[in-house]
Amino acid sequence: MATYECEKCGMSVNATCGKCDAPLANDTLTLDGGAEVQISKCPNGHGKIKSPMCCGQDMSCSV
Ligand SMILES: [Zn+2]
Ligand SMILES: [Zn+2]
Numbered sequence: 668m669a670t671y672e673c674e675k676c677g678m679s680v681n682a683t684c685g686k687c688d689a690p691l692a693n694d695t696l697t698l699d700g701g702a703e704v705q706i707s708k709c710p711n712g713h714g715k716i717k718s719p720m721c722c723g724q725d726m727s728c729s730v
Contacts (some may be wrong), residue, residue, distance in 0.1 A: 670682075670721050670728075671685050671707075671718065671719050671726035671727065671728055672726060672727060673721035673722055673724075674724070674726075674727060675721070675722040675724070676721065676722055678721050679726075680719050680726070682716075682719070682721070682722050684709035684713050684714075685710065685713075686709070686711075687709065687713060688711045689709055689710050689711055690710075691707035691708060691709060691710075691715075691716070691727040692707065692708055692709075692710045693705070693706075693707060693718075694706050694707070694708050694715070696715075700728075702703075704717060705718040705725045706718055707728070
């Protein structure tokens with residue numbers, strides 16, 4: 668199960684694909700400006716979302 672956890676307050680969320688129920692894989696996306704954004708993507712190609720944030724920072728994936 669892919670679980671994102673906030674390092675500050677300990678809140679956690681489970682991220683799965685809405686179409687195939689697969690745990691989302693952790694990945695990074697490089698923006699045009701060169702900044703890296705942490706994202707979660709479906710391993711079966713159904714799309715990707717930005718990683719959940721909490722306490723002003725990206726939640727880390729503890730798979
Ligand atoms: Zn938090
Ligand atoms: Zn999927």
